[in-house]
Each structure stands twice: as C-alpha cells, then as structure tokens.
Amino acid sequence: MRVAIVGTGGIAGACHMPALAGERHRAEVVAAVDVDGDRVKAFCAEHDIPQAYTDLGEMLARERPGLVHVCTPPYLHARQVVECLRAGAWVWCEKPLCLSLAEHDRITAAENGAYAAVVFQHRFGSGARHLRALAAGGELGRPMVALCVTAWYRDAAYYQVPWRGTWATEGGGPTMGHGIHQMDLMLSVLGEWEEIRAMARRVDRPVETEDVSLASVRFASGAVASVVNSVLSRREESYLRFDFAEATVELRHLYGYRNADWTCTPARPWRPPDDVPSSHAAQLAALLDSYERGERPALSGAEARRTLEFVTGLYASAFTGRPVRRSEITLDDPFYHRLDGGLTP
Secondary structure (H helix, E strand, O other), rough: EEEEEOOOHHHHHHHHHHHHHHOOOOOEEEEEEEOOOHHHHHHHHHHHEEEEEEHHHHHHHHHHOOOEEOOOOOHHHHHHHHHHHOOEEEEEEEOOOOOOHHHHHHHHHOOOOOOOOOHHHOOOOOHHHHHHHHHOOOOOOEEEEEEEEEEEOOHHHHHHHHOOOOOOOOOOOOHHHHOHHHHHHHHHHHHEEEEEEEEOOOOOOOOOOOEEEEEEEEOOOOOOEEEEEEEEEEEEEEEEEEOOOEEEEEEEEEOOOOOEEEEEEOOOOOOOOOOOOHHHHHHHHHHHHHHHHHOOOOOHHHHHHHHHHHHHHHHHHHOOOOOHHHOOOOOOOOHHHHHOOOOOO
C-alpha cells in the first residue's frame, strides 16, 4: 500500500511513523503534506520519505495513495478526510475525526469503497480485547457499574497553540480532545447508552471551552457509569473500572497500557492470551488487515459515530442543564451541528 502523511507535527513523528515502520512489509510511505514547506521537507528527510508537498490536492493527484494518515488540527479533519475519500484513498484520522455529527455524516456519505477510520487505539490492546470477549461470553456476569476517569494536566502554555481551546477549531475541551479515548473504550465494553446527565465547567484555564466535565450515564443494559474528564489534575491518570456481577475489572494507566495495567477481582477469569499494548501500531495492523480484505475497518462509520454521539449528548446535557436521551440527537437538534449547540459558553 502507498501511504501518505498529512500534517507533520508531533503526533505524526511520535506515533504514526513508528507504527508504519512496523508494517514495512505491506505499507510504504511515499509522501507527506504540510502547509509549512520547511517543516515537511525536514520531516521527509528525517523519515526517508521521497516526496514533500504543501498542497493536499496536488499530492493526491500525483501520488495516488491507498491510505492517508490525517494528523492535522481538528478543524481541518472533515474537509481533508472527504477530499481524500473522493480521491479514492482510505483515511486513518487522528481524533476527533470531525467536530460534529453533521460533519461525521458528510464523511460517511463520501465513502465509496474507501473508508475513513478514527484513531482510538485503546480498543486494540490485548487487555481490552480480552475484557470484551469475557463480557460478551457472559463469564463476568451482567455489567452493573462503571467509572471512567481521564484526569490529565495541561497548563496555560499548552493553550497558546492558536487552535486549542475553542469550539470552532478544537470542537471542545477535555471531553472531546482528551477523555474521548477512555470513553470510547468504556462504550466498547458496555454498549449502547440511553441517557446522560452532565456538567461542564471552565474552572481555571484561559479557554473558550470547558476544562473539566462530569457525567452520569445509563446504558441500555441497565448498567450505570460515572465519567470525569479533566485537564486540571496534577497527578495524571487514566482509570476505568467495570463492576460486573461476578468480578470487578480495573485499568490504571496514562497514555497507553499493557496487560500488567489491568486487574480483575477475583483474578481467576483474567488470562489474556497475549500481551499487545494499546498503540497506534495495534490499530494500524487491524486497519491494514481490513484493507487487504476489502472490508470496512473498525472505528469507522456507525461504530465511530457512536462515540461522537456520546460526546454530543454529554455537551448537550451540560449546556441545557437537563438529561439527554440518545434518541433526541436528531438532524434538527442544534447540537447535531455544533457541540456547543450554537449557544454562548
């Protein structure tokens, strides 16, 4: 597969290029794109990429990549993903895939044999795969209670980057840009949600969006969950707890996990067959497998939309001060079009 990188900032070099290096037997990076000509040339020189571009359309026309990794700021994602899909390329896009359900549906409508998937790598570690298998098989009993905590720290200097901290360019605060990983993993275990009651506040940071949010969630299974997203937490931690009828499963990590980061009480059912860390590499391998089979990859289409719909429901509840049911977020809902509902923060 011919692969191109769009956006040559930190995430492209730190996560995407190492993942692609592990797939050299079936993926070749042929080009990179960035609006900063000097930066893209330096990136290509560092990673031995033959072609550097400053225009996405020109790159797509000349290189005809089979897969494009989109690593640009969030407000650019929807337009760039659609452009790649219309050129016949599959897309793997950093989270968030887009800034609203309306944009997500435009992306899905542009899929025509080529698919767009979002980076939610925590689903692909062996611990998460093992938990989903146990839960689906009923070995842990029915799910009852869950905790989903993203307690991270980002100082005021972090928000000096112009696109961070605004609804128009980042789409939201830690709910959208940080905790979405843990929430996606929670949803992959507990399934469909039905109702959410939330609060979002700007407590300290110099931003337009929230810097902390909290939510109580009811799932179709009857399980309930408590969710916290913060960028104010000096001791950083990502924490998930699932209380099933027969066992409690917990995960403590920060930006990625291995099997050792999971615990199960009682321990007897917890025996993952392998130890695959949650990583871009794990998800990329699965995506390339799907490409080779010609089938829709995980975390695309309706599966990816479900997580964005949850985030939308959280913001809608926080802004309106009332419970929000999943069935309410329809095309005529203002939160379908913007995560702040077009309201004054």
